[in-house]
Amino acid sequence: MNPTIEAAGLSKRFGTTRALDGLDLVVLPGEVTALLGPNGAGKTTFVSLVATLLRPDGGALRVLGHDVASRPAQVRRLIALAGQSAAVEPTLTGRENVEMVARLFGQSRSEARASTGAVLERFGLDGAADRPVRTYSGGMRRRLDLGASLVGRPRLLLLDEPTTGLDPRSRLELWDVIRSLVADGTDVLLTTQYLDEADHLAARIGIIDRGRLVAHGTPRELKRRAGLSVVEVHVRDAAALEQVAATLTAIGDSRAVVDAPTRSVRVRLSNTDRVFAALRPLDDTGIAVDEVSIRPPTLDEAFLAFTGAPAIKENVA
Numbered sequence: 001m002n003p004t005i006e007a008a009g010l011s012k013r014f015g016t017t018r019a020l021d022g023l024d025l026v027v028l029p030g031e032v033t034a035l036l037g038p039n040g041a042g043k044t045t046f047v048s049l050v051a052t053l054l055r056p057d058g059g060a061l062r063v064l065g066h067d068v069a070s071r072p073a074q075v076r077r078l079i080a081l082a083g084q085s086a087a088v089e090p091t092l093t094g095r096e097n098v099e100m101v102a103r104l105f106g107q108s109r110s111e112a113r114a115s116t117g118a119v120l121e122r123f124g125l126d127g128a129a130d131r132p133v134r135t136y137s138g139g140m141r142r143r144l145d146l147g148a149s150l151v152g153r154p155r156l157l158l159l160d161e162p163t164t165g166l167d168p169r170s171r172l173e174l175w176d177v178i179r180s181l182v183a184d185g186t187d188v189l190l191t192t193q194y195l196d197e198a199d200h201l202a203a204r205i206g207i208i209d210r211g212r213l214v215a216h217g218t219p220r221e222l223k224r225r226a227g228l229s230v231v232e233v234h235v236r237d238a239a240a241l242e243q244v245a246a247t248l249t250a251i252g253d254s255r256a257v258v259d260a261p262t263r264s265v266r267v268r269l270s271n272t273d274r275v276f277a278a279l280r281p282l283d284d285t286g287i288a289v290d291e292v293s294i295r296p297p298t299l300d301e302a303f304l305a306f307t308g309a310p311a312i313k314e315n316v317a
Contacts, residue, residue, distance in 0.1 A: 002065060004029045004156055004187045005050060009059035012045055019045040021211035022059065031203035032178065032188040036195065038307050041208040043191045047158050050189065051081045064155055080154035082145050082162055090134035094125050097133060098148050105152035119147040123177065139170025146177060157181060159190045163197060175201055195299045207306050215306040219299055226302035228253055228268035230295050231275050236288035238263050243287065251278045
């Protein structure tokens with residue numbers, strides 16, 4: 001299986017700032033790959049290199065078998081980029097926007113009309129196709145931007161934080177569109193500030209920190225590697241919290257944390273088999289336990305474990 005993207009020792013500097021520092025990453029075909037990282041980690045820089053908007057300073061980067069430094073024109077014919085803001089002209093109609101992009105891709109007038117109609121229908125915009133884009137909602141503009149990106153039938157679609165600013169319904173609609181694109185044969189590289197988005201969409205996730213790949217795998221693998229599960233016990237009487245906390249601290253891999261407003265105690269531990277055995281003696285004390293929950297690490301917790309930084313929006317390259 002030939003990789004969609006293959007980066008080896010990739011480096012890029014901006015003055016004295018090393019945005020990418022020997023990055024190694026392989027993106028496989030037929031799936032969504034998400035890139036996560038704290039502010040300034042290098043996600044946007046990497047996407048810009050894949051899109052041939054920047055040239056690497058060192059290392060190798062191949063996209064669909066083509067070297068981005070020596071064959072950028074061949075790469076551009078195979079990719080499309082949808083950035084953080086919808087790149088559509090608000091004074092034109094939706095149809096005019098997409099037809100313009102199709103013509104820029106070299107399609108004839110008849111080809112552009114046909115491909116535009118197909119794209120608008122696929123993205124549920126055919127009913128609004130002849131309205132000025134300034135009358136579109138934010139979600140409609142993002143779908144139009146994606147549609148315009150796809151009118152050239154790219155093999156690889158680069159999405160840089162595609163759902164930023166969208167309401168929950170529009171986000172879910174866009175997720176469905178992205179899944180359908182992959183099902184139809186378009187590979188997707190996604191950067192996002194929403195970890196739940198990566199968890200739902202991505203088959204594999206790469207986490208970048210300080211210009212290097214610090215973790216790579218499926219969401220399940222990354223969560224498992226992050227380590228400790230979380231046990232939460234809710235009690236009926238707040239007076240029992242400290243005793244429950246002492247019990248959980250004795251079996252946990254960290255000190256138990258008491259949350260008085262919710263009458264709960266949380267602890268992290270690696271062996272959840274010990275939980276119920278440890279809590280059983282509480283029955284003899286008359287402490288009423290309303291609920292016990294055990295959950296694996298979340299992707300947010302995995303992110304923090306690998307980067308040691310808060311999951312915040314990337315504003316710089």
